[in-house]
Amino acid sequence: MNPLPACCTPPLAHWPLPQPLAGAQLVSTRFDAALLAPTDFDLSQIPPPKGASKRQTEFLAGRLCAREALRQLTGTGSTPACGKDRAPQWPTGISGSITHSRGWAAAVVARSTDWRGLGLDMEQLLSAARAARLAGEILTPAELQRLAQQPAEQQAQLVTLTFSLKESLFKALYPLVLKRFYFEHAELLEWSEDGRARLRLLCDLSAEWRHGRELEGQFSLFDDRLLSLVGIPAR
Known part of the structure; x- marks a missing residue:
């Protein structure tokens, strides 16, 4: 060693x-x-x-x-x-x-x-001001609508979560499709306090990975950081 x-x-x-x-x-x-x-x-x-x-x-x-x-x-x-x-x-x-x-x-x-693809991402929690500036670049129109329904004190965390999960999704899928995609090409559908999340593709990446395909993710918070993971099972 x-x-x-x-x-x-x-x-x-x-x-x-x-x-x-x-x-x-x-x-x-x-x-x-x-x-x-x-x-x-x-x-x-x-x-x-x-x-x-x-x-x-x-x-x-x-x-x-x-x-x-x-x-x-x-x-x-x-x-x-x-x-x-x-x-x-x-x-x-x-x-x-x-x-x-x-x-x-x-x-x-x-x-x-066991796992065809893995995507891990860590982000510092965004400040409220920075989250407000970046939300339009990171979130889809549907995500922006859901963001507006959240309490003001939770919105920066949701923007951070969406950013991180989309980064993890890219890392998990890119080795399988060898095609770049961006924030507007995926959507965070659901998230829960126990750290579970669900995402949906909004574009076709391959014959297997098409628009509408949904994937599971997870996340945790510690030390003012947010850690997210997307795993694509082999079976």
Whole structure:
């Protein structure tokens, strides 16, 4: 096992979401870009990305989580490379997703025979002012109508939730369809206090993934952050 860089806490295997996915492994770490050392990538045997120290530390923390999650799942800790489309390149037979936000990173992995697609996303909760500015870019007309029916103090959280779940949906589906889609191409239909959610596609992505197809998601709140996950079962 490679030494742990000082900028990251020891990877933690846990499940900070309401519904465990059978056969899936989730690992997280906390990181501090101010503690990134020039030798940390060599120490971790992970090729560094281009960018400022913040971007490099996020990448390093996410890859460390992915490597440990793969080790937990398969017994072999490999590091997913970054593809031309910037998506992680998982080992054959593995589905996975990586996320990071303001000092916290995580990765989730599973065998493709259990979960065909996984999408994990962490977001800092939006302020009321920022949520109001972004709502028109993130929400569909139907979602905006539902937003207006919510108490004012809950609207920023709903905008954050919609943003995060759509990011998770994209991460779960993109490896299956290899086609980009955007906020207006999906809709959050339902969500509940116990962390369950349901989304619907509003475009055709492939012969299988057509307009109207619905998918399940889940989410949790902690440390002023919102974590969401969309899993596409193999069966």
